[in-house]
Amino acid sequence: MKSNVHTITEIAVMTAVLCLLGPISIPTGLVPVSLTPFAVFLTAYILGMKRGSLSVLIYVLLGMAGIPVFSGYQGGVAKVFGPTGGYIIGFILMALISGAFIDRFNKKLIMQVIGMVIGLLVCYAFGTIWLMYQAHMPLAGALAAGVFPFIGLDAVKMILAILIGRPVRGALFRAGLLAEPAGAKTGDARS
Secondary structure (H helix, E strand, C coil), rough: CCCHHHHHHHHEEEHHEEEEEEEEEECCCCCCCECCHHHHHHHHHHHHHHHHHHHHHHHHHHHHHHCEECCEEEHHHHHHHHCCCCHHHHHHHHHHHHHHHHHHHHHHHHHHHHHHHHHHHHHHHHHHHHHHHCCCCCCHHHHHHHCCHHHHHHHHHHHHHHHHHHHHHHHHHHHCCCCCCCCCCCCCCCC
């Protein structure tokens, strides 16, 4: 029972972090600069694949229910089906992929970064395809509007998530609040 309470609390806390940081954005055209990728990376880094992905899924569902947790303090199904909705759905996959690498390679930072980059690329792909469809844009236009301007900023968000998430994850392991992920390589994240 104690483990279930901890799990629920961890998921709830990181969902709250997503809901607090996700709406913060700077309008830059069709696709805003948002803190959501940072919050997703942080959630995946701290909680790993299963719990982190569940937190992101709950965040998306809260937004779809109309709670203003998406960029620009927006919410509702229309936001998910709007031009930037592919990125919102892509965040779930980003958490799954990033978290899987973080769990599998606890002490191999380079492999964790590779997983986070792959997760981000999948999110970009979903967002770009949906942006092309919704905004009737060619691939080059969708990449120019929704990917290229954000690569550097998203790299910084990834680095910040690692710098913050790594010690938090290690502290949670040491406190016995996170269990060793199934299939983890090279020990735990107590570094």
